[in-house]
Amino acid sequence: MHYKWIASQAELPAISEKLKQSASHALDTEFIKIDTLYPKLGVLQINVDEQVYLVDGNLDLSILWQAIFEAKQNIFHACGEDVDLIYHYAQQKPLTNIFDTQVAMAYLGYGMQIGYQPAVETILNIQVEKDQTRSDWLARPLTQEQAQYAANDVLYLQQLADHLIDDLKDKNLYKYVLEDCQNYCQSLAQNYSxxxxxxxxxxxxxxxxxxxxxxxxxxxxxxxxxxxxxxxxxxxxxxxxxxxxxxxxxxxxxxxxxxxxxxxxxxxxxxxxxxxxxxxxxxxxWLKRLPRPCRYQLKETSVAIEQLLQNVSQELSVPMDILVRKKWMTQLQVFATQDQSNLDQLNPYLLGWRLECVTKPILALIAQDMEAQPQSV
Incomplete structure (x- = not known):
């Protein structure tokens, strides 16, 4: 295992430049978030130009956060908590340059939430130990086992991404994955009062x-x-x-x-x-009740929607559960009962590549149903 422990502020500018210049690189974070709302960063892992860096989270990493925002492509696996952490520490959002290998695996039919360890084993036939998940990442010095675990999390990530990207491009799905990754990072960036x-x-x-x-x-x-x-x-x-x-x-x-x-x-x-x-x-x-999703008048409507999704799934080679999630369908059922002049009210996932092949056809089927006479009992 070859990795470099970075505990000096003076070493960060060189790593920052590598991140900005690389076509892509692998990233991960180790943190503690047990009794706090905000995470406490322990280690930032970077694999760039075939060199693994373990960066001490006690350093001022402003220059690295900025480099991540300016990079061509940052590769993560299951990026949600990592992106949340970056937003918190960088005080900047959103990221628009993420490729998430977990999302890619879902598009390729490996399941919606496959972990890094089974992903590496399935695609690369490499076994990775995951015995340090609950370690104290704020303790210093790190144990050898902790350091190896942290390095492993990015050691194979670029290689995993390369395989997945090739498969996605063969199926013309790569741009869809990038769009979903961008939508996800945008959703994490939303500020709610x-x-x-x-x-x-x-x-x-x-x-x-x-x-x-x-x-x-x-x-x-x-x-x-x-x-x-x-x-x-x-x-x-x-x-x-x-x-x-x-x-x-x-x-x-x-x-x-x-x-x-x-x-x-x-x-x-x-x-x-x-x-x-x-x-x-x-x-x-008191607050007004939220609108109720429409109820289908015709039994055939739910069957027609299911058939539509099956057809799109087969035509695009996209798994059914990727096309429309349950909460998106509920939103469409509510949206169909209201003024539909502003599609921007919909979840961003329902726009983009899904708009013409999924969103509009489903809305049309619901509208057709709503025009039908109720079935007699």
């Missing part, structure tokens, strides 16, 4: 009262998480919030005995949580 945090959980089944309670609870949780740098789930889990909306607890005893809430959170914030769900503003100011 604490007042909009409730939209992540809100759905048409919530009553006006529940939506108002949900907004008050999640606005408070978001503000507290940001202020104290605590994980949202550490304060209140989403499942706990949903139970609160359904059961309407009135007392601290009920909160303590019927819900999974940390004792420290109960002590400090229990009374406030009760006030957020029980002391509501005037009913005239």
């Amino acid at each position: 604490p007042e909009d945090a409730y939209l992540d959980m809100a759905n048409f089944r919530h009553s006006s009262k529940q939506l108002t309670q949900l907004k008050q609870l999640m606005t408070w949780r978001e503000e507290l998480a940001l202020r104290e740098n605590k994980p949202r789930s550490y304060i209140l889990k989403n499942g706990t919030i949903q139970k609160i909306l359904e059961r309407h607890p009135k007392t601290l005893h009920q909160l303590a005995s019927q819900y999974e809430i940390r004792s420290s959170v109960l002590r400090e914030h229990g009374k406030h949580i009760l006030s957020l769900i029980n002391d509501l503003p005037d009913q005239s100011t």
